[in-house]
Amino acid sequence: MKLTRRDFLTNLGYGSFLVASGALAALFARFLTPNIVTPAPGPVEIGSPDQYALGSLTHIENARVYLGRDERGFYAISAICTHLGCAPRLDGDEFACPCHGSRFARDGRVLSAPATRPLDRVFVGRSANGKLFVERSRQVDADYRLV
Amino acid sequence: MKFWRKEKSILYALHPEKIPASGARLTYTFGLGGIAVLASLVTLLTGVALTFYYVPTPTDAHASIILIQDVVSFGAVMRGLHYWGAQVMVVAVTLHLARVVFTGGYRPPREFNWLIGVALLVITLVWDFTGYVLRWDDGAYWAFLVGTNLLREIPAYGETIYRAIVGDAQIGANALLRFYGWHIFGLTAAGVFGIVYHLWRLRKDGGISRPVLDENETREFISRDELFFREFITSALISAALVFLTLIFPAPIGTAANLDAGVSDVRAPWIFLWVQNLLRVIPPLWAGIIAPMFVLALIIALPFLDRRGPGRAIWFARERWKPQAILVVIAIVLSALSVLEVWR
Amino acid sequence: MNQNGNEGNKGNKGKRDFLYFPSTWFFIATLALFFATLAIVWSESHQPWREWIARYNSQNAVTPVPIEIRALVPTQTGKPELCVTCHVGIEDISASHPAETFGCVVCHGGQPRALDQDRAHATMRGGRNPSALEVAAQSCGQANCHGGYADPDAERNHVDRVLKSVQATYAGGIAHVRFSFGAQKSPTALFGNRAVSDATQVLSPQLRALEMFPANPVSGTLDAKMIACLNGGCHLWTTPAKPQAYQYRGSGCAACHYVYADDGLYRGKDATIARDQPGHGVAHQLTTAIPFSQCNHCHNRGNYDLRTMQFDRRDDLPPVARPLSAQMPPEGRRLIEYYQPIGEFTKCEVELNCVDCHTAQEAMGDGHIYGSKKDAQYVQCQTCHGTPASKPQTAIIKDANELAMRQARINGHAEFIKVGDQVIATARGELLWSIKQIAPNKFVQIDKVSGKIYNVPLAQGSQCTQDGKTQTSDYCHECHKVVR
Numbered sequence: 023m024k025l026t027r028r029d030f031l032t033n034l035g036y037g038s039f040l041v042a043s044g045a046l047a048a049l050f051a052r053f054l055t056p057n058i059v060t061p062a063p064g065p066v067e068i069g070s071p072d073q074y075a076l077g078s079l080t081h082i083e084n085a086r087v088y089l090g091r092d093e094r095g096f097y098a099i100s101a102i103c104t105h106l107g108c109a110p111r112l113d114g115d116e117f118a119c120p121c122h123g124s125r126f127a128r129d130g131r132v133l134s135a136p137a138t139r140p141l142d143r144v145f146v147g148r149s150a151n152g153k154l155f156v157e158r159s160r161q162v163d164a165d166y167r168l169v
Numbered sequence: 170m171k172f173w174r175k176e177k178s179i180l181y182a183l184h185p186e187k188i189p190a191s192g193a194r195l196t197y198t199f200g201l202g203g204i205a206v207l208a209s210l211v212t213l214l215t216g217v218a219l220t221f222y223y224v225p226t227p228t229d230a231h232a233s234i235i236l237i238q239d240v241v242s243f244g245a246v247m248r249g250l251h252y253w254g255a256q257v258m259v260v261a262v263t264l265h266l267a268r269v270v271f272t273g274g275y276r277p278p279r280e281f282n283w284l285i286g287v288a289l290l291v292i293t294l295v296w297d298f299t300g301y302v303l304r305w306d307d308g309a310y311w312a313f314l315v316g317t318n319l320l321r322e323i324p325a326y327g328e329t330i331y332r333a334i335v336g337d338a339q340i341g342a343n344a345l346l347r348f349y350g351w352h353i354f355g356l357t358a359a360g361v362f363g364i365v366y367h368l369w370r371l372r373k374d375g376g377i378s379r380p381v382l383d384e385n386e387t388r389e390f391i392s393r394d395e396l397f398f399r400e401f402i403t404s405a406l407i408s409a410a411l412v413f414l415t416l417i418f419p420a421p422i423g424t425a426a427n428l429d430a431g432v433s434d435v436r437a438p439w440i441f442l443w444v445q446n447l448l449r450v451i452p453p454l455w456a457g458i459i460a461p462m463f464v465l466a467l468i469i470a471l472p473f474l475d476r477r478g479p480g481r482a483i484w485f486a487r488e489r490w491k492p493q494a495i496l497v498v499i500a501i502v503l504s505a506l507s508v509l510e511v512w513r
Numbered sequence: 514m515n516q517n518g519n520e521g522n523k524g525n526k527g528k529r530d531f532l533y534f535p536s537t538w539f540f541i542a543t544l545a546l547f548f549a550t551l552a553i554v555w556s557e558s559h560q561p562w563r564e565w566i567a568r569y570n571s572q573n574a575v576t577p578v579p580i581e582i583r584a585l586v587p588t589q590t591g592k593p594e595l596c597v598t599c600h601v602g603i604e605d606i607s608a609s610h611p612a613e614t615f616g617c618v619v620c621h622g623g624q625p626r627a628l629d630q631d632r633a634h635a636t637m638r639g640g641r642n643p644s645a646l647e648v649a650a651q652s653c654g655q656a657n658c659h660g661g662y663a664d665p666d667a668e669r670n671h672v673d674r675v676l677k678s679v680q681a682t683y684a685g686g687i688a689h690v691r692f693s694f695g696a697q698k699s700p701t702a703l704f705g706n707r708a709v710s711d712a713t714q715v716l717s718p719q720l721r722a723l724e725m726f727p728a729n730p731v732s733g734t735l736d737a738k739m740i741a742c743l744n745g746g747c748h749l750w751t752t753p754a755k756p757q758a759y760q761y762r763g764s765g766c767a768a769c770h771y772v773y774a775d776d777g778l779y780r781g782k783d784a785t786i787a788r789d790q791p792g793h794g795v796a797h798q799l800t801t802a803i804p805f806s807q808c809n810h811c812h813n814r815g816n817y818d819l820r821t822m823q824f825d826r827r828d829d830l831p832p833v834a835r836p837l838s839a840q841m842p843p844e845g846r847r848l849i850e851y852y853q854p855i856g857e858f859t860k861c862e863v864e865l866n867c868v869d870c871h872t873a874q875e876a877m878g879d880g881h882i883y884g885s886k887k888d889a890q891y892v893q894c895q896t897c898h899g900t901p902a903s904k905p906q907t908a909i910i911k912d913a914n915e916l917a918m919r920q921a922r923i924n925g926h927a928e929f930i931k932v933g934d935q936v937i938a939t940a941r942g943e944l945l946w947s948i949k950q951i952a953p954n955k956f957v958q959i960d961k962v963s964g965k966i967y968n969v970p971l972a973q974g975s976q977c978t979q980d981g982k983t984q985t986s987d988y989c990h991e992c993h994k995v996v997r
């Protein structure tokens with residue numbers, strides 16, 4: 023069948039319309055994708071070192087960590103479940119996550135599923151004025167201690 | 170099995186099978202009602218998008234608009250289309266009203282639809298004003314302050330009405346939240362319902378008004394396909410025009426409202442400039458409440474001033490000079506007041 | 514469309530079906546839609562902030578930075594600021610004000626989430642210069658910064674002190690000119706650029722208050738001429754009205770602390786600051802290591818002619834196009850080409866920088882009102898060199914956080930002194946941290962700008978015959994002037 027000029031223009035019209043609609047849909051999707059996001063929280067000051075006894079594990083709510091102290095120094099265990107981000111609480115000598123029942127040992131190891139990864143360790147530091155701080159955005163390995 | 174059946178598509182169902190060609194003539198309607206509907210759809214769609222970023226609190230409202238305007242990808246386009254869609258809607262609705270008056274389209278059985286139409290005009294204007302307030306920039310804030318304080322001028326019930334609308338003893342977070350609620354939900358619900366009702370009633374009243382036929386005349390019709398075709402062309406062209414309007418003239422936004430800095434340049438939204446002008450010369454109750462109400466009452470009454478002679482669906486028919494003359498006077502007075510307000 | 518309308522169903526355009534539009538109008542309408550979409554995408558990819566980053570990338574031979582929106586989240590406020598999207602590469606204002614701690618808005622104001630130039634800048638404090646004296650109390654001098662402390666004499670109330678200093682009030686200049694022309698009966702200062710008052714006046718040359726110098730004087734009068742002269746840029750409230758080479762400077766705190774090159778050109782990395790347009794600081798940086806050239810942008814550029822009430826610009830300065838280096842004229846030419854030909858200068862005056870001798874209180878005021886530069890400026894040669902009869906006064910640094918130590922740190926030479934060092938103490942009790950005693954009869958000085966170490970000879974034990982009690986520094990120039 024011979025393509026007439028009218029058919030050609032019509033098809034071009036449909037093409038333009040499709041391209042424009044597709045682009046507008048993509049534009050909408052791009053609009054919904056934010057260009058700036060809330061920054062990760064900075065360091066949180068958590069008081070002086072002598073507030074935490076040797077062998078203790080203390081819940082620091084505003085930093086969402088448990089601060090521990092052993093013979094080797096201070097460490098912080100993230101109180102965010104590695105399964106889907108709920109908040110495990112210390113239950114006796116274990117962390118229990120209320121959402122889906124994951125359990126972790128006192129050192130963060132997984133004791134029972136559904137979580138498969140141990141709780142993260144978070145950086146603990148000492149600021150110039152001698153106070154301790156934790157920084158959620160900096161992860162450290164399980165051996166890390168602030169002496 | 171056929172997946173696509175045109176006669177079952179909603180667009181198909183929404184259009185009548187055929188409409189008289191005389192009523193669909195471009196020089197008869199100028200497509201103004203349709204343009205108003207299209208503009209409202211554009212405004213609605215972009216408005217939904219804007220809600221994902223807009224924060225209706227005094228501290229963040231202005232900053233969130235700046236964010237939309239400058240930082241969000243295509244945010245300026247989205248907001249611009251919302252703004253220009255709204256302006257085109259106001260203009261189209263007003264001109265549509267004028268067209269109906271000048272062609273006598275309100276004649277029975279369409280006089281009830283006239284009232285729905287006037288209600289839609291009021292909704293459009295309030296929609297526009299509430300949207301203007303949401304900017305929370307310097308101009309909008311003071312216009313909001315003045316506009317709401319006018320309510321207090323109403324004798325006896327002023328303070329009660331003020332609180333019912335503002336939600337507090339003065340404007341602030343509560344007021345902004347309420348106007349946001351009205352803007353995106355209350356007025357939207359009323360507007361969409363009004364538009365649908367207006368269109369449904371149009372079909373029930375026998376479609377667009379048309380002249381009475383002579384006995385030997387036969388009526389010409391255009392098909393549903395032709396009607397839809399024209400709608401599509403108009404929509405595409407108007408949409409493209411809105412986009413270019415947006416890109417060339419970005420939607421305005423001033424500096425954040427600052428109560429301490431005092432008033433810099435307060436300007437009512439352009440549709441209420443004439444009220445702002447009146448407020449300079451006559452008492453607030455008269456300028457801000459009674460005068461607009463009087464104009465509205467006049468407009469509502471226009472069909473009932475018609476002598477009901479011949480002249481249906483004819484532009485500027487002499488037999489209907491009264492409503493036309495009144496509308497012209499209203500238009501001239503309001504335009505003159507607005508222009509003088511801009512020039513002062 | 515009109516055409517179509519008239520033809521209605523009778524058309525010869527082929528059968529039109531629902532959603533099937535064989536028509537030129539269809540082609541035009543969809544093409545319009547297509548171009549509208551194209552225009553949206555084009556305008557989005559040509560936003561000005563993208564162009565600024567691109568210009569930054571082309572101006573600086575560094576690894577190009579990606580063209581994307583950058584948010585700086587200063588730890589002080591925790592609120593994102595997008596200024597660095599366009600101002601990418603701008604210098605940190607100073608080591609004591611790192612942008613990552615303070616951000617931009619705390620000083621500059623403005624709308625930090627806007628990327629449109631006008632919107633972002635509309636509400637900025639003091640326009641380009643947040644340290645302009647009109648706004649300095651809200652920016653530099655805001656609470657817990659350099660002002661706003663409850664005790665009016667608090668050393669940290671810099672902005673309050675500056676507002677009362679002669680550099681801001683110009684009280685002496687106004688008084689002496691009016692006195693010379695008979696407009697007031699004594700040379701005692703009555704007026705300042707702004708009205709100021711001082712509740713805690715303690716020394717005799719200090720004044721209790723100054724009235725605002727007539728803001729709207731009768732035209733043609735002496736005061737009208739003086740207002741014009743003052744607005745021409747001879748004090749901290751203004752910048753030069755028509756700045757030329759060697760005169761570029763900011764107003765307020767920036768007049769001294771924000772260094773301008775002699776040609777007034779910017780040499781930093783921010784691509785939004787024009788590099789070929791004079792009137793910008795050499796970099797977006799504040800400093801206390803203020804080079805003599807910065808002082809000279811006011812103090813050595815010509816003469817004020819009392820008779821004509823005009824400023825006569827020196828015409829013997831070398832053209833800046835030569836070019837001079839950014840901050841300093843070439844070594845050795847300073848005295849010959851740069852200093853007022855009429856003056857006599859000692860060696861330290863042509864080798865050191867002005868701030869090496871003149872103290873913070875002299876330059877910025879001590880919080881009290883003085884009626885003349887003569888009363889405010891008090892450091893003498895003997896402050897550092899002593900007299901034939903005695904060594905200069907010294908004091909011991911007691912605390913790591915005391916003023917002298919902080920001054921050294923901010924100047925960038927913290928290593929020069931430590932707690933326990935003996936440094937020069939002035940007659941009004943200021944410590945000159947940059948001159949310390951290293952042996953009973955030996956003093957050394959660090960140049961605050963170049964960091965060079967100088968030996969400070971003492972008058973005691975030398976051939977100097979000055980009478981320390983009656984003879985001031987003017988007399989020293991008799992013997993110690995450098996021959997040009």
